Amino acid sequence: MGGFNTALFFDMKSNRETINLYSLTFRVPIIFWQLLFFVGPVLFMVAMSFFLVKNYRMTEAFEFINWTKMFSKNYFWDSYWFTLIIAFISTLLTMVIAFPASFTLAFRVSENFRRWAIFLLIIPFFTSYLVRTFSWYVILAEKGVINALLSYINLGPFIMLNTHIGTLVGYMTLTLPLVIILQTVTMANIDKNLIEAAFNLGCKPYLIIQRVIIPLSKTGFIIAAVFCFILSFGDFVAPFYLGGSQEPTLPILILDTTKSGQQWPRAAVVAIVMMVTLFAIAFIGIMTAYSKSFKNDKR
Amino acid sequence: MTKDKFYNLILKFYLFFIFVFIFTPIAFSIIFSFNSQRFPTIPLGNFSIEWYIKIFNDAEIWQAAINSVVVSSITCLIATFLGFCTAYSDYRYRFKFKGIYLALVLLPPTIPLIILALAMLAWLSKIGMSGQLWSIICAHSVLTAPFAMAIIRLRLNQMDPDLEAASWNLGGSEWDTMRNVILPYCRPAIISSLCLTAAVSFDEFAISWFVSGLNKTVPVIILEIVQGNIDPQVNAIGTFVFFTSITLVITAQIFFLTWQMKGKK
Amino acid sequence: MTYPLVSFKNVTKNFGKMNAVTNLNFEIDKGEFLAIMGPSGCGKTTTLRMLAGLENPSSGEIRFNNRLMNNVKPHERDTPLVWQSLALFPFLNVQENVEFGLKMRGVSSKTRQKKSLEWLEKLEVRELAKRDISTLSGGQKQRVALARSLVMEPEILLLDEPLSALDAHLVIRMQAVLTQLQKELGITFVYVTHSQSEAFAMANRVIIMNVGEISQIGKPKDIYRSPANQFVAEFVGRNNILSGKVYDIKSKIAFIKTNSGNYNFEIIDKNIELGHTLNYIISADLMNFSLVKPKNSNIVNCKLISEEYIGSMVTLFLESVDGTEFKIQMQEREYSKLNIQNGEKYWLSWSKKNVHTLKKD
Numbered sequence: 026m027g028g029f030n031t032a033l034f035f036d037m038k039s040n041r042e043t044i045n046l047y048s049l050t051f052r053v054p055i056i057f058w059q060l061l062f063f064v065g066p067v068l069f070m071v072a073m074s075f076f077l078v079k080n081y082r083m084t085e086a087f088e089f090i091n092w093t094k095m096f097s098k099n100y101f102w103d104s105y106w107f108t109l110i111i112a113f114i115s116t117l118l119t120m121v122i123a124f125p126a127s128f129t130l131a132f133r134v135s136e137n138f139r140r141w142a143i144f145l146l147i148i149p150f151f152t153s154y155l156v157r158t159f160s161w162y163v164i165l166a167e168k169g170v171i172n173a174l175l176s177y178i179n180l181g182p183f184i185m186l187n188t189h190i191g192t193l194v195g196y197m198t199l200t201l202p203l204v205i206i207l208q209t210v211t212m213a214n215i216d217k218n219l220i221e222a223a224f225n226l227g228c229k230p231y232l233i234i235q236r237v238i239i240p241l242s243k244t245g246f247i248i249a250a251v252f253c254f255i256l257s258f259g260d261f262v263a264p265f266y267l268g269g270s271q272e273p274t275l276p277i278l279i280l281d282t283t284k285s286g287q288q289w290p291r292a293a294v295v296a297i298v299m300m301v302t303l304f305a306i307a308f309i310g311i312m313t314a315y316s317k318s319f320k321n322d323k324r
Numbered sequence: 325m326t327k328d329k330f331y332n333l334i335l336k337f338y339l340f341f342i343f344v345f346i347f348t349p350i351a352f353s354i355i356f357s358f359n360s361q362r363f364p365t366i367p368l369g370n371f372s373i374e375w376y377i378k379i380f381n382d383a384e385i386w387q388a389a390i391n392s393v394v395v396s397s398i399t400c401l402i403a404t405f406l407g408f409c410t411a412y413s414d415y416r417y418r419f420k421f422k423g424i425y426l427a428l429v430l431l432p433p434t435i436p437l438i439i440l441a442l443a444m445l446a447w448l449s450k451i452g453m454s455g456q457l458w459s460i461i462c463a464h465s466v467l468t469a470p471f472a473m474a475i476i477r478l479r480l481n482q483m484d485p486d487l488e489a490a491s492w493n494l495g496g497s498e499w500d501t502m503r504n505v506i507l508p509y510c511r512p513a514i515i516s517s518l519c520l521t522a523a524v525s526f527d528e529f530a531i532s533w534f535v536s537g538l539n540k541t542v543p544v545i546i547l548e549i550v551q552g553n554i555d556p557q558v559n560a561i562g563t564f565v566f567f568t569s570i571t572l573v574i575t576a577q578i579f580f581l582t583w584q585m586k587g588k589k
Numbered sequence: 590m591t592y593p594l595v596s597f598k599n600v601t602k603n604f605g606k607m608n609a610v611t612n613l614n615f616e617i618d619k620g621e622f623l624a625i626m627g628p629s630g631c632g633k634t635t636t637l638r639m640l641a642g643l644e645n646p647s648s649g650e651i652r653f654n655n656r657l658m659n660n661v662k663p664h665e666r667d668t669p670l671v672w673q674s675l676a677l678f679p680f681l682n683v684q685e686n687v688e689f690g691l692k693m694r695g696v697s698s699k700t701r702q703k704k705s706l707e708w709l710e711k712l713e714v715r716e717l718a719k720r721d722i723s724t725l726s727g728g729q730k731q732r733v734a735l736a737r738s739l740v741m742e743p744e745i746l747l748l749d750e751p752l753s754a755l756d757a758h759l760v761i762r763m764q765a766v767l768t769q770l771q772k773e774l775g776i777t778f779v780y781v782t783h784s785q786s787e788a789f790a791m792a793n794r795v796i797i798m799n800v801g802e803i804s805q806i807g808k809p810k811d812i813y814r815s816p817a818n819q820f821v822a823e824f825v826g827r828n829n830i831l832s833g834k835v836y837d838i839k840s841k842i843a844f845i846k847t848n849s850g851n852y853n854f855e856i857i858d859k860n861i862e863l864g865h866t867l868n869y870i871i872s873a874d875l876m877n878f879s880l881v882k883p884k885n886s887n888i889v890n891c892k893l894i895s896e897e898y899i900g901s902m903v904t905l906f907l908e909s910v911d912g913t914e915f916k917i918q919m920q921e922r923e924y925s926k927l928n929i930q931n932g933e934k935y936w937l938s939w940s941k942k943n944v945h946t947l948k949k950d
Contacts, residue, residue, distance in 0.1 A: 038643075041416065041418045047502075050409075055406045055429055056428070058469075059428045059466065063431075066447035069443065070447070125338050142339075149350065153543065166363075255436070259435075280438065292442055293442065293446070299436065299439060484674050494689055494737070495667075495693035497664050
């Protein structure tokens with residue numbers, strides 16, 4: 026980056042604080058837009074969790090009945106813990122499965138190859154998750170592609186649909202490309218000399234991974250894990266179509282209460298519980314990510 | 325040395341396997357769309373364009389396709405406009421509560437779609453806006469503006485900070501400078517952003533499903549078909565959807581990478 | 590009544606709590622080549638930015654031809670700036686870059702083309718007119734940046750360390766180009782730099798700044814030979830700066846006691862009295878070197894520590910018995926004849942006429 030004069034270096038630019046028609050033109054529109062279509066909806070949803078439903082019609086009120094009803098239901102708590110645990114397992118599994126691939130992309134291939142790989146990995150992230158899930162449905166089915174292939178070697182059929190395996194495969198369809206990208210970018214940014222030095226000092230490969238690579242990429246890894254958790258925790262497609270939804274996750278609970286039961290306020294309760302959980306996890310994740318890397322810096 | 329080569333081979337094989345896992349559903353969706361079987365499996369049935377003919381003659385799907393195109397093209401314009409404004413405000417100015425301002429813009433994609441969908445549904449019916457294409461567009465632009473912001477902000481980061489002042493110095497007002505310097509400089513990023521936000525909007529199903537009412541988009545149709553029985557029509561529609569979004573994403577990436585390279589020079 | 594082209598009156602600029610420049614008072618005349626020089630963070634760039642209107646003074650007045658400029662926006666001024674980063678527009682070709690300012694001023698496209706080519710011609714880069722900026726070399730970019738500013742035909746041209754990114758040999762060439770241009774066009778140049786050689790080689794007048802204040806204004810020679818304070822003496826040139834107390838005065842000659850010995854100097858219209866503590870400064874190029882003890886009154890016996898070559902000149906670093914460091918500059922040709930060695934002891938001497946003194950507070 027050329028052109029860093031001293032004035033900029035010390036952030037000495039008074040025109041950065043000007044307020045005039047020009048600056049407001051760029052600043053203000055999105056504030057209104059987000060208030061109207063983001064803050065408004067979310068706050069209204071919070072308010073809605075206190076509304077009443079009578080004769081299938083929602084009336085504005087301030088009652089805690091939706092909260093007490095939901096919190097007293099066993100199926101809510103079952104669903105809560107199930108979602109938490111399966112999202113956690115999905116995160117762990119995705120991180121572990123992604124690691125060797127990211128490791129290879131970060132250290133064992135040329136920079137050009139890595140760029141192309143990331144180019145490819147971005148594509149599925151932005152292409153229809155729904156169609157990909159449906160495709161898995163066909164592939165994993167009892168008479169689907171995998172079991173058909175296995176039958177040639179006299180194995181199977183394995184039941185994969187409507188099991189946790191189905192749910193996890195669906196989650197990974199969503200999260201794996203993103204996690205590999207984040208892990209790869211994090212590890213590719215590690216100073217290669219450090220690894221070289223550790224290797225020359227006689228460090229065993231697995232020790233290099235454990236003592237050098239993982240500590241140095243902790244921040245990036247935790248961020249990848251947090252994203253992975255958020256995506257799995259909030260997804261309804263995989264557990265619904267591939268997991269069979271006998272054990273409903275929280276998103277499915279929202280879906281059912283909204284779409285069939287007309288119980289929007291109770292769905293709002295579930296949604297708020299989900300949001301609070303996610304914020305707590307994201308917060309803890311980010312705090313540990315940065316505190317740990319700080320400790321490493323001090324060492 | 326040979327041991328290292330052995331590890332290398334295993335790792336690369338593993339990487340290949342992961343890529344197969346990621347691209348298998350896309351590949352099979354395309355393959356099955358040309359397959360005559362009602363329940364597609366291996367061995368494949370005959371080559372057939374039956375499903376394509378079926379969707380081609382389906383007025384509802386046509387309407388959904390038109391809706392999708394309308395929604396994603398208006399969404400990408402609004403989102404890119406909003407994203408550009410925010411990126412520029414962040415780049416150029418310092419102001420009170422800037423942290424909150426940026427959080428307000430960047431937060432939506434971190435909230436699960438199902439929650440956004442529920443909130444949007446409730447709010448839009450409250451303010452009397454639900455069930456229209458506009459409802460989807462508004463919701464999608466909130467969801468996609470952060471992507472636009474991120475891409476354009478990255479571009480502005482590469483800009484020589486003196487460029488803007490150089491234009492003022494040569495007699496350009498702030499508005500002249502926006503038109504003659506900032507916008508031309510950001511053009512590749514703006515094109516990238518248009519494509520990417522259009523792709524996200526084109527594929528989004530949860531919010532669309534909740535707020536669309538009778539104005540269904542393509543992903544909503546897919547969702548509804550999938551809820552019924554296995555119907556290979558989905559593969560045919562899916563193939564179209566894939567090609568649309570892959571084209572958009574690749575175009576975005578090409579523009580993105582081109583200016584990344586140029587920035588390095 | 591005639592006014593100076595630019596005048597600064599009690600100009601102060603704060604950035605929040607930080608003082609960038611304090612109480613600047615100076616004038617710039619038509620047609621002069623003024624250099625503003627100082628270490629980084631001294632406020633020289635802020636001063637230049639205020640001239641261009643990119644910053645507004647926190648207090649004080651800036652006037653152009655007696656017109657108050659304090660709140661005139663940058664684009665309403667006629668003060669083109671040649672940027673340290675050059676700030677050429679990468680999405681325009683060479684000619685479009687040069688035309689940019691004219692376009693902003695609403696000049697017709699025909700005139701724009703004519704003028705831009707004229708100026709590219711003057712700067713000897715006309716053949717590059719259709720080229721992409723990224724394909725140019727450093728020196729070519731420099732010329733395009735100059736053309737882009739000069740095509741505005743301003744009264745004053747601002748330059749912010751424009752040569753800092755160039756190779757040494759190109760710097761010398763561009764210095765010649767700039768001096769030549771300035772003479773030919775008769776435009777006022779205000780040139781900000783941290784490089785003493787650039788400032789002294791080109792400017793008619795130099796402002797030395799330190800921590801936001803003006804330390805000295807004057808002709809290069811005056812600043813070099815009679816620094817106004819210790820900062821300037823240390824910043825400018827290779828000066829030997831000793832410090833001591835006046836213990837005797839005899840008929841316009843003062844005697845001073847320093848750590849490394851007792852010396853004298855001629856008093857030239859300065860109030861020097863017995864007991865004053867002074868900085869006693871001898872420029873390194875005014876020192877004499879000898880192998881044997883000279884008969885001079887100002888002498889010191891030193892051990893040679895090291896030498897440093899710059900072009901045809903060499904600077905020797907020596908140390909007296911008490912540890913005071915001395916510098917002497919001489920022609921390399923002379924030096925090689927002497928056949929002297931590190932660690933050996935030699936004599937330095939200087940004339941009492943070549944001493945510059947500064948009173949210490």
